[in-house]
Amino acid sequence: MADIGNVDSIQMRLLEEVANLHEVPAGAYNIRVNGKLAERVNSANIEIVSKEEGEGIDIRIKAGTRNESVHIPVVLSQSGLTEMVYNDFYIGDDADVVIVAGCGIHNGGDKDSKHDGLHRFFVGKNAKVKYVEKHYGSGDGRGRRIMNPQTEVTMEENSYMEMEMVQIKGVDSTRRTTKADLAEGAKLIIRERLLTHGSQFAESGFVVNLNGENSSANVISRSVAKEESTQVFIAEINGNAKCAGHSECDAIIMDNAKISAVPKITANNTDAALIHEAAIGKIAGEQIIKLMTLGLTEEEAEAQIVNGFLK
Amino acid sequence: MLTLENLSFGVQEERKEKEIIHDLNLTVGDNKFVVITGPNGGGKSTLAKLIAGIEKPTQGRIVFGDHDITEMNITERANLGISYAFQQPVRFKGVQVLDLIRLAAKKKLTAADACVYLSEVGLCAKDYINREVNASLSGGELKRIEIATVLARKTRLSVFDEPEAGIDLWSFQNLISVFERMRETVQGSILIISHQERILNIADEIVVIADGRITNHGPKEEILPGLLGTASAVDACSRFYKGGK
Numbered sequence: 001m002a003d004i005g006n007v008d009s010i011q012m013r014l015l016e017e018v019a020n021l022h023e024v025p026a027g028a029y030n031i032r033v034n035g036k037l038a039e040r041v042n043s044a045n046i047e048i049v050s051k052e053e054g055e056g057i058d059i060r061i062k063a064g065t066r067n068e069s070v071h072i073p074v075v076l077s078q079s080g081l082t083e084m085v086y087n088d089f090y091i092g093d094d095a096d097v098v099i100v101a102g103c104g105i106h107n108g109g110d111k112d113s114k115h116d117g118l119h120r121f122f123v124g125k126n127a128k129v130k131y132v133e134k135h136y137g138s139g140d141g142r143g144r145r146i147m148n149p150q151t152e153v154t155m156e157e158n159s160y161m162e163m164e165m166v167q168i169k170g171v172d173s174t175r176r177t178t179k180a181d182l183a184e185g186a187k188l189i190i191r192e193r194l195l196t197h198g199s200q201f202a203e204s205g206f207v208v209n210l211n212g213e214n215s216s217a218n219v220i221s222r223s224v225a226k227e228e229s230t231q232v233f234i235a236e237i238n239g240n241a242k243c244a245g246h247s248e249c250d251a252i253i254m255d256n257a258k259i260s261a262v263p264k265i266t267a268n269n270t271d272a273a274l275i276h277e278a279a280i281g282k283i284a285g286e287q288i289i290k291l292m293t294l295g296l297t298e299e300e301a302e303a304q305i306v307n308g309f310l311k
Numbered sequence: 312m313l314t315l316e317n318l319s320f321g322v323q324e325e326r327k328e329k330e331i332i333h334d335l336n337l338t339v340g341d342n343k344f345v346v347i348t349g350p351n352g353g354g355k356s357t358l359a360k361l362i363a364g365i366e367k368p369t370q371g372r373i374v375f376g377d378h379d380i381t382e383m384n385i386t387e388r389a390n391l392g393i394s395y396a397f398q399q400p401v402r403f404k405g406v407q408v409l410d411l412i413r414l415a416a417k418k419k420l421t422a423a424d425a426c427v428y429l430s431e432v433g434l435c436a437k438d439y440i441n442r443e444v445n446a447s448l449s450g451g452e453l454k455r456i457e458i459a460t461v462l463a464r465k466t467r468l469s470v471f472d473e474p475e476a477g478i479d480l481w482s483f484q485n486l487i488s489v490f491e492r493m494r495e496t497v498q499g500s501i502l503i504i505s506h507q508e509r510i511l512n513i514a515d516e517i518v519v520i521a522d523g524r525i526t527n528h529g530p531k532e533e534i535l536p537g538l539l540g541t542a543s544a545v546d547a548c549s550r551f552y553k554g555g556k
Contacts, residue, residue: 222404222405250404284401286397286401287401287403289365289385289401290397290400290401291414292384292385292386292389293363293365293385293389293394293395294389294414294415294417294460294464295386295389295390295417295464296386296414297386298386304406304410304414305403305406307405308403308404308405308406308407308410309403309404309405309406310405311405311406
């Protein structure tokens, strides 16, 4: 396979971090570098088109497309760049696809770099989607690395979507909002993993509307807040029909960090079964002791526990 | 190999110190299989924690091989060759059984290598290797994984705090054979806190601890008949405690 064109080494490293890309990916892809399209490839079943107005792309996946993937990573390596993109995904009925998005910012300068995005998913009947979104920041400039992703999901009858959202390092400020509407029999699973350190701030808000009969949602967040960082997790599930909803926030707090978990469940139907769980606590002392009896230092033990928790 | 010299340990309780271990002296020889037994609350678990470094003695010395380890922390003792199996094993969200065994072995074992240790403790390895060490595991499963982590370390001294606690009868049969095998194959000393006659029965030496003191210590042949035949019999003890004290 060939190298990805128009991409320098810093940008390549960001691509590896956010999309596991080492070379040209299989399937369709669209790579955006410093606010511009770097490379795009369509497949027979997946078409990526730039929007006529404003920044962003439409990704159209034909009905019945099976076992294909779409990569749409974004990297910013120019300090001070601010962008807002609108990406719309149209996933045809009965399709079964993997979509890998992600944003990496390297900011070595003094100006803030910011990537805001609105991703809208229209998931067709019986379609199955796995969506992976990773955020990563690097660079030692004073300029902050800011990402504010918004995601809106509309799921038709009996569709299935699994979203994995990961932000482990280097993003100074994030406000994430995710909104989903589920029709009859649709199923949504969201797994979020978040680690903040330094003076970072991250807020993650979910609103899931279970509108159709037998729809279900499971929102699972695991996070670790270190040093002086702050996290806010808001999960709102509205049960508007016979449905099942579950949200879970499990957080480890360290040093001088602050974490809020705000679960909210609303049943508008007697057959809505909704559960929320939220737990915040520091690493259990005996976990550290156990790993120390295996010969790890206290710091190594802590790192292992955090790694495992966020795995 | 391990020597406890004039070891005392106390805790602060309502402004006065309560002593749990009193001026205790004990030597565990090389490659010996020693079982510590005695009534509940007698200080056995505390003694195990003092050896592992989880608690620090208020007085006395602990010598391991050529090293005075009294002031050493848990990690330093572990790296010198002391292993400790918890009476109540710890759960870890997200950490897989394989991760834990690899950490214990201090090398990147293949899944197949790690499976050997799980099979040793009677777990069907393929069912467990990728499981998380979390609340989805039963007490008995956790306990066996705990023992597997100690086996994987292959250290000069392994301390087990009531390995039979929380294990069902069926698993207990396997557990005994684990210790029997360990006795034959492990190069190093094994110190087990136990109330079980079958574990006492495979000991080289038995130490009886009550009220923070050693009340009896000697070869199994000398100590065991006395334990089984008198009011201090281990089974009788456990009946006594179950009886509502």
